[in-house]
Amino acid sequence: MKETVLEMRNISKEFPGVKALQNVSFTLREGEIHALMGENGAGKSTLIKVLTGVYSMDSGQICLSGKPIKIKSPQDAQAFGISTVYQEVTLCPNLTVAENMFIGRGKYSFVKWAEMNRKAKMLLDNLGIPAKPAQQLASCSLGVQQMVAIARAVDMDCKALILDEPTSSLDEQEVVKLFSLMRDLRSRGVGIVFVTHFLEQVYEVCDKITVLRSGEFVGEYSVEELPRLDLIAKMMGKELSSLSEISEAASMVHESESDFVYEAKNLSGSNGTKPFDFSIRRGEVNGFTGLLGSGRSESVRTIFGADKALSGDIRVGGKPARIAKPFDAMKARIGYLPEDRKRDGIIADLSVRDNIIMALQVMRGAFRPFSKQEAEDFATEYIELLGIKTASADAPVGSLSGGNQQKVILARWLLTHPDYLILDEPTRGIDIGTKVEIQKLVLRLASEGMAITFISSEIEEMLRVCSRMIVMRDRNVVGELTGSELTQDKIMRTIAGGAANAQA
Amino acid sequence: MPKLRFGKGGQPLTDSNLLLVITVSIFAAMYIISMIAFGGGFLNPQQFLNLFNENASLIVLACGLSIVMVTAGIDISVGGVTALVTVCCAVHLQGQGGNVPASLILALAIGVAFGLIQGLLVAYLDVQPFIITLAGMFLARGAATMVEVNPITVTHAGFAALRKIEIRIPGIGYYAKNGNFINSKIELGVIIALIVLIAVFAMFKWTRFGRNLYAIGGNSQSALMLGINIKRTKFFAYLLCGGLAGLGGFIYLLHTGSGAVTQATGTEMKAIAASIIGGFLLSGGVGNILGTLFGVISLVTINNIVVSMGLKGPWWQGITTGAMLCFFIVLQSIIMSRRNGGKAVRPIWMRKSREIGS
Numbered sequence A: 001m002k003e004t005v006l007e008m009r010n011i012s013k014e015f016p017g018v019k020a021l022q023n024v025s026f027t028l029r030e031g032e033i034h035a036l037m038g039e040n041g042a043g044k045s046t047l048i049k050v051l052t053g054v055y056s057m058d059s060g061q062i063c064l065s066g067k068p069i070k071i072k073s074p075q076d077a078q079a080f081g082i083s084t085v086y087q088e089v090t091l092c093p094n095l096t097v098a099e100n101m102f103i104g105r106g107k108y109s110f111v112k113w114a115e116m117n118r119k120a121k122m123l124l125d126n127l128g129i130p131a132k133p134a135q136q137l138a139s140c141s142l143g144v145q146q147m148v149a150i151a152r153a154v155d156m157d158c159k160a161l162i163l164d165e166p167t168s169s170l171d172e173q174e175v176v177k178l179f180s181l182m183r184d185l186r187s188r189g190v191g192i193v194f195v196t197h198f199l200e201q202v203y204e205v206c207d208k209i210t211v212l213r214s215g216e217f218v219g220e221y222s223v224e225e226l227p228r229l230d231l232i233a234k235m236m237g238k239e240l241s242s243l244s245e246i247s248e249a250a251s252m253v254h255e256s257e258s259d260f261v262y263e264a265k266n267l268s269g270s271n272g273t274k275p276f277d278f279s280i281r282r283g284e285v286n287g288f289t290g291l292l293g294s295g296r297s298e299s300v301r302t303i304f305g306a307d308k309a310l311s312g313d314i315r316v317g318g319k320p321a322r323i324a325k326p327f328d329a330m331k332a333r334i335g336y337l338p339e340d341r342k343r344d345g346i347i348a349d350l351s352v353r354d355n356i357i358m359a360l361q362v363m364r365g366a367f368r369p370f371s372k373q374e375a376e377d378f379a380t381e382y383i384e385l386l387g388i389k390t391a392s393a394d395a396p397v398g399s400l401s402g403g404n405q406q407k408v409i410l411a412r413w414l415l416t417h418p419d420y421l422i423l424d425e426p427t428r429g430i431d432i433g434t435k436v437e438i439q440k441l442v443l444r445l446a447s448e449g450m451a452i453t454f455i456s457s458e459i460e461e462m463l464r465v466c467s468r469m470i471v472m473r474d475r476n477v478v479g480e481l482t483g484s485e486l487t488q489d490k491i492m493r494t495i496a497g498g499a500a501n502a503q504a
Numbered sequence B: 001m002p003k004l005r006f007g008k009g010g011q012p013l014t015d016s017n018l019l020l021v022i023t024v025s026i027f028a029a030m031y032i033i034s035m036i037a038f039g040g041g042f043l044n045p046q047q048f049l050n051l052f053n054e055n056a057s058l059i060v061l062a063c064g065l066s067i068v069m070v071t072a073g074i075d076i077s078v079g080g081v082t083a084l085v086t087v088c089c090a091v092h093l094q095g096q097g098g099n100v101p102a103s104l105i106l107a108l109a110i111g112v113a114f115g116l117i118q119g120l121l122v123a124y125l126d127v128q129p130f131i132i133t134l135a136g137m138f139l140a141r142g143a144a145t146m147v148e149v150n151p152i153t154v155t156h157a158g159f160a161a162l163r164k165i166e167i168r169i170p171g172i173g174y175y176a177k178n179g180n181f182i183n184s185k186i187e188l189g190v191i192i193a194l195i196v197l198i199a200v201f202a203m204f205k206w207t208r209f210g211r212n213l214y215a216i217g218g219n220s221q222s223a224l225m226l227g228i229n230i231k232r233t234k235f236f237a238y239l240l241c242g243g244l245a246g247l248g249g250f251i252y253l254l255h256t257g258s259g260a261v262t263q264a265t266g267t268e269m270k271a272i273a274a275s276i277i278g279g280f281l282l283s284g285g286v287g288n289i290l291g292t293l294f295g296v297i298s299l300v301t302i303n304n305i306v307v308s309m310g311l312k313g314p315w316w317q318g319i320t321t322g323a324m325l326c327f328f329i330v331l332q333s334i335i336m337s338r339r340n341g342g343k344a345v346r347p348i349w350m351r352k353s354r355e356i357g358s
Ligand SMILES: Nc1ncnc2c1ncn2[C@@H]1O[C@H](COP(=O)(O)OP(=O)(O)OP(=O)(O)O)[C@@H](O)[C@H]1O
Pocket: A015, A016, A018, A019, A020, A038, A039, A040, A041, A042, A043, A044, A045, A046, A047, A087, A389, A390, A391, A398, A399, A400, A401, A402, A403, A404, A429
C-alpha cells in the first residue's frame, strides 16, 4: 500500500442557502493521479478551496502525511507542499509571465529579475509554452495563461498537486504535454488531484476516482472497477436506462432548403482571418472546426463584429447589412456566446437574473426596462431549462460553480431568441448530463427555425449536432463537409490537408 | 494599432511603462513649447528647479499615494496630516527645549500613527479606504486646530539654519543683470524628496513587497491564491503612505517656515492628480513612480503656463488643472483600450474584466 499524502475527513462546508459539502472524505496517496468527479455544482472546487485555505471549513479534518494540519490561507497550503491550479485562472494580468510564475513563493526579500527570467525561460521552454518571460501576462491567450499557471504549480517542490479543470482551455497538444508532465510527477511520488469533465481524459491518466454528488461523498473507486457508464451513473445518481438518451440525440437528421439567414462574401477580419465566403439557412446547424488557433473562433468573432472586419459583403435575411460592432449584430438578430467567457461574459457581482436578461435588455434599449415579474419569469424558465444550480435567482453569479456560470451565459443568449445564434464552445466545463441536454436544445431550436453555428473542440459532439462543417487551417477555410462526408476520419484528414482536396 | 516595441528584447512595453512614456513625452513637449513660445522664465534653469523647490513636499506625498493607489486603494488624509505636522512641529520648535531632530521624529510619528490606524482598518477590517481616510482628514485638521489656532512662524535658530541650506549646482545657472553668473540652487527638501523617490522606485522594482503591491492591484483575489499575504501587504502600504505624509509635512514646514491649520489645503487632491497623471490608474496595478514625479511637475508647469499667458485670475489654475487631469485620463483610457484591440466600444459585459476594473 502506498503512503497517504493527504487525507480529508468528514469535511462539511455550507454557504448561505447551499450545503456545498457534507461529510466528504478524500484520500490522496503518493504517486497516484486521483480524479475528482461530479456534476456542475457537486462541490469539487469547494473541496479544493477548503483544502488550500481559500474557504474555511465548518467541520472536518485535514491530515498531511498522517499529521493533522491547519491551513488558513493559500500561503499555508503552499508552505505545506500543496500547489494548486484553480479552475479560474488566478494570476495577475498586470505582471509579467515570469513574475506570475514566481511571486508569492519561497523566501526572498528582493527580486532578482535576471535570474527569475532565466528560470522562467527554462520552464517555458521545457513545457513548450509560447510565451516570453518578460511579456505582460494580459497579452497572452487564455490557454497560455493556463499553461503558465500549470508551470508555476509544477515547478514548486510539492507533495500534492491539485489541478481543477486545467484542460478546459487547452488544445490537444497542450493536453498531451500536461499529461506527460503529470505522469512524470507521479513517477516521482507526487500525488495529483485532477478535476475534469472529459471522461476520456480520466481513463487516460487517472488511477483512482472519487465521485461527489450534490456535496455528498459517493465513493472512491479504482479506474478499472468503474467503467464509463457506471461513472456517469454515479455522478448523476440515475439509473443507466435513462442514459440511453445520449446516443439518441445523435440520430437526428436535419436538412433544409429554406432561406438564408446570414450571408457573407469575401469576409476577412483584423484578427487575421483570411477572406472566406459563408452562409447559413434557417434551421441549419453548422460548425467551424480545426485545431485551436486555426481561426475558427476568430471567424465567428468577425461575423459578430467582435473583431473588426476588413472586407466583406454581408446580407442578413437577404438584405445588405453592415456589422461593424457587436451591437449592430445584435440588432440584426445575431447572438454570440463567446469562447472566452471568463473574460468576456460574466459580471460576477450581478445576480443570476440580471446576467440572464442582460443581452435582451440591451436589444430592447435601456429605457424600456423589464418589469420585475417578467425578469423573474425569464430567469426561472432558463434556470430550470438548463438545470442551473443556484441558491436563488438573486444570488450573485460569482457564487455559482464554474459550470453553472457557463450555463448562465448560455441562457443569456438563448433568451434573446436570435435568428442566428453563434455558440463558441458552449459545453466547455459543463458536465456530461447537461452537455447532452444542451445538444438536444440546440437541435430543438434549429427545428424551430433558428440558424446555429456550433463550435466545439470535441469533434464527436459537433458530429452529433452539425449538418455541415467548415474546416479551417491557419486562418483559412480549407474545406466544407456535409452529409455522408461528416465522419471523424474525413474531418481529421481535411484538417491535416491533402487527401480531402483530392477527393472533392 | 501596431504594438509599441520599446521594451527590452523587443517586448511590447508593459502598461506601466507605456503610461510613463506618455507622461514624460507630454511634459517634455509642454515645456519645450513654453520655452519657445514664452521664453523668459522658462529659459531660466532656476525656474525649472523651482518646480522642485516649491513642490518637494508634494512629491513625497504623491509617492505615498502612488504606493496605496497601486493596490487600488486611496488615502485622502495626507493633506490634513501635513497641516497637523506643520502645526505640531512649529509648536514644538517654538516651545522650550524644542530641537530639530525631535521635531522630525514628531513629524514621522504623527504620520505613522495615522498610517497605522488607517492601515489596520483598511487591511484587517475591510473598511473602505476612501471613507476611513476621509475621517482621518477631518481628524487631522481638527487636531491641528486644537493644538494651535493661529499660524506660527518658526524662528528656532537650528531650524532656520536648516532652511537656509541650499545646494548650488555647478555649471548651471544664469547671468544676473549686473553680469554675474548665478548658480542655480535647490533646497534641502528637494534632496530628501529625490531620495524618497529613488527609494520608492527601488522598492517597487526590486523588493518582494513592492511587487506584491502590484499583484494586489492587478487582481487581489488572484494575489491571495498566489500565496501573497494581502492583508499585511495592504497594511504596510498605508503605513508607508502615512509615514511619507509625516515626512512631507516636515518638508512643507522646511519650505514655508510656518505652521498653520490652513497649510496644504487640497494637497491630497493634488497628490492624487499627480499620481494619476503619472500613470497610476485608480483601478490599481499599474504605474511607474517616475511618472508621479513628472505628474507633480506637469501640474505646476501648466499653472506657470497659464500665468505666462496673462491669465492672472486664481480660478484659472483650478480650471487648467482640472482640464489637464481630464485630458490625461481620457488619453490614457483611449490608449489602454486601443491596446486591448479597441474593445472599449463593446457593451460592458463583453469587455475584458481589466477594462471594467475588478
Ligand atoms: N463563494 C460561494 N458563495 C456561495 N455559494 C457558493 C460559493 N462557491 C460555491 N458555491 C456553491 O457551492 C456549490 C458547489 O460549487 P463548486 O464550485 O464546488 O462546484 P464544482 O463541483 O466545482 O462544479 P463545476 O464543475 O461547475 O466547476 C454550488 O452550488 C455553488 O453554487
